[in-house]
Amino acid sequence: MPNTVTELVFGRDKSCDVVLDAPTVSSRHARLRVDGGSYMLEDMGSTNGTFVNGCRVDRAVVSTKDAVLLGDAALSWPLVLKRLQDRGQGGLLLECLGLEVRCSQGTRRALLQDVTFSATGGQLVALIGPSGAGKSTLLRTFIGQMRPSSGSVLCNGVGLGTSPEIMWNWVGYVPQDDIVHRELSLCDALTFASQLRTPRENDPAETARRVFSAADMCDLTRHLGKRIHTLSGGERKRSSVAMELLTQPPILIFDEPTSGLDPGLERSMMSLFRRLADRGHLVLVTTHATRSLELCDRVLVLADGRVCFFGSYSRMLGFLRVPDPGDLYERLQDPAGAADAFQRSPEFGEFVARPISGAEPTPLPASARPGSALEHLGVLLRRYTAVLRGDPRNVAFLALQAPIIAAVIACVFPADTFTEPSSMHHAAAMLFVMVMAALWFGTSNAAREIVKERSIYQRESILGIDSVAYLFSKAIPLCAIGVCQALLLMIIVGLRTDWYGSASAGANLGLWLVLSLVAGCGCALGLLVSAMASSPDQAMSLTPIVLLPQMVFSGIFAAIEQGGSVLKLLSRLSVSNWGYSAAGSILGVNDLLAGNRLTAGLQSDAFDRPTNACLGVLGCMLALLLAGAWVSLRTRRN
Numbered sequence: 001m002p003n004t005v006t007e008l009v010f011g012r013d014k015s016c017d018v019v020l021d022a023p024t025v026s027s028r029h030a031r032l033r034v035d036g037g038s039y040m041l042e043d044m045g046s047t048n049g050t051f052v053n054g055c056r057v058d059r060a061v062v063s064t065k066d067a068v069l070l071g072d073a074a075l076s077w078p079l080v081l082k083r084l085q086d087r088g089q090g091g092l093l094l095e096c097l098g099l100e101v102r103c104s105q106g107t108r109r110a111l112l113q114d115v116t117f118s119a120t121g122g123q124l125v126a127l128i129g130p131s132g133a134g135k136s137t138l139l140r141t142f143i144g145q146m147r148p149s150s151g152s153v154l155c156n157g158v159g160l161g162t163s164p165e166i167m168w169n170w171v172g173y174v175p176q177d178d179i180v181h182r183e184l185s186l187c188d189a190l191t192f193a194s195q196l197r198t199p200r201e202n203d204p205a206e207t208a209r210r211v212f213s214a215a216d217m218c219d220l221t222r223h224l225g226k227r228i229h230t231l232s233g234g235e236r237k238r239s240s241v242a243m244e245l246l247t248q249p250p251i252l253i254f255d256e257p258t259s260g261l262d263p264g265l266e267r268s269m270m271s272l273f274r275r276l277a278d279r280g281h282l283v284l285v286t287t288h289a290t291r292s293l294e295l296c297d298r299v300l301v302l303a304d305g306r307v308c309f310f311g312s313y314s315r316m317l318g319f320l321r322v323p324d325p326g327d328l329y330e331r332l333q334d335p336a337g338a339a340d341a342f343q344r345s346p347e348f349g350e351f352v353a354r355p356i357s358g359a360e361p362t363p364l365p366a367s368a369r370p371g372s373a374l375e376h377l378g379v380l381l382r383r384y385t386a387v388l389r390g391d392p393r394n395v396a397f398l399a400l401q402a403p404i405i406a407a408v409i410a411c412v413f414p415a416d417t418f419t420e421p422s423s424m425h426h427a428a429a430m431l432f433v434m435v436m437a438a439l440w441f442g443t444s445n446a447a448r449e450i451v452k453e454r455s456i457y458q459r460e461s462i463l464g465i466d467s468v469a470y471l472f473s474k475a476i477p478l479c480a481i482g483v484c485q486a487l488l489l490m491i492i493v494g495l496r497t498d499w500y501g502s503a504s505a506g507a508n509l510g511l512w513l514v515l516s517l518v519a520g521c522g523c524a525l526g527l528l529v530s531a532m533a534s535s536p537d538q539a540m541s542l543t544p545i546v547l548l549p550q551m552v553f554s555g556i557f558a559a560i561e562q563g564g565s566v567l568k569l570l571s572r573l574s575v576s577n578w579g580y581s582a583a584g585s586i587l588g589v590n591d592l593l594a595g596n597r598l599t600a601g602l603q604s605d606a607f608d609r610p611t612n613a614c615l616g617v618l619g620c621m622l623a624l625l626l627a628g629a630w631v632s633l634r635t636r637r638n
Helices: 077-086 135-142 164-170 186-197 204-217 233-245 263-278 313-320 325-332 335-343 346-357 373-389 392-412 421-446 451-462 467-496 498-502 505-532 536-552 565-572 575-586 589-594 611-636
Strands: 005-011 030-035 038-043 050-052 055-057 059-062 068-070 093-102 110-120 124-128 150-155 171-174 251-255 282-286 298-303 306-311
Touching (some): 093 135, 110 282, 110 346, 124 135, 135 251, 135 282, 171 451, 186 204, 186 233, 186 373, 204 263, 251 263, 298 313, 298 335, 306 313, 306 346, 313 325, 373 392, 373 467, 392 467, 421 467, 421 536, 421 575, 421 589, 451 467, 451 505, 451 536, 467 498, 467 505, 498 505, 505 536, 505 575, 536 575, 565 575, 575 589
Parallel strands (some): 124 298, 251 282
Antiparallel strands (some): 005 030, 093 150
């Protein structure tokens, strides 16, 4: 592209290239000079100043990742790119070139076949077609969740799905499932999302401005104080859209955003997308609905993974010879024939071949990763804590679970278990039940916590949110809850048993440490189950399956401990086994049993292990289980 200079002037005066109707904006406030791929912003002697990332400037080199304020009016980069595109420079160009995606390596079945088209900033493009046509596959290829077998997707000449620096700041994506936490208020959900996506620009006033602006664009300002689970289906869809508008990405991709909505809400959503396109965004929407296609600049018709048409809405009706768009699916009974006919048509030359052959894209400005792992962890911890507080039924369950189970244990076992010779044979069984209870606390608390928000994590992983930070934002609060539950369990049973036969304070604290480590391992095990499961129901079904071996190999059953090498190995790989050994060792159960003639032969070899060794093994198991959960999380994120 020739190295030409373009200038845009911003201000309240109607003669400006970009008119900003705000009282703090001067008549001619600032100018943006574009020389090739470089952006130079100059203040024009404004009254209230020009700010870049919070700092007042007279002249500065900027990029589309910078937050620019003219007075208190935010500069919309998509609108700037649209103006530059209209002038033939700096525009946004998305190209899909000969894209092919197959089910798996070596199979002949293609999900997409030779998909070719292009679109520019300021356009609303609808992707339509019958179920299984490849619409969602195409979008997942755009965002890098699926790799093409051949062909490419380019954004201004740069591979879109293979360039994380583009995905982080240039593409907004809303999947079919909601990407908002229903337990949060809409304001809190948008605030946390803004802090995650722009962690280095988290000035409270700027964050509030972003939140209000995104909510206003989606007509949600009156709902900011409501919890998301109280909103209607259409309002929740718009909440997901507002999430993506926080950073004003130039490309917005929506996968079936109107599914399940009535005709009125469907029209409202499509009108919203039209407004977003008019602001300079490139908006791609997959839909089965055909009632609002006249709002679109381009329509891509897919069937069996093939392009059967791409062009304007009116030309689509003529090409497919349908008086009503609702009848077009009947014309797609022969996808191969329809695709061949389109490639031979004048519409193919006008809407596909000519725009691509004449395209002269410009490089995209560099984008930075949205924050470090520690910055992500801080925001994610605050968000998850707010999610827990926003679910009062779950809070009540967590608060009552430990006291109820501890009370049951205290009632079942004799109060003199550790003091009366005739009752001492219950000591090992009591410790076994306590260890299993602590393991249950951790596992049941965590088993649903990842899988229930998988769509949210998948979206945030595309944004570059650190997976270790995400995992620890779950593990830290859940382990803390497990530690509190272990303390209640230890105290209530201890009060019933005269503090485990007047054991020392150190022994009681040691027992709490053991139960806390077991609960932490249970939490990590639950997160591993949650990361591997496909649904919350499946995760809860897997919970007893993973806990049953822990019970069998805990060390309380002599047949296992005295069995073959395989049984012994499985026993040593069980969290419960080491927790049971540590609890018995700390309380000196073997010495207690040996000093009583009624129980002299009931000592367990498990209780002879060194306490420090047991605690060390439990700590290693906790780390290994968390590592396993992280690997599974990374594997299943797509």
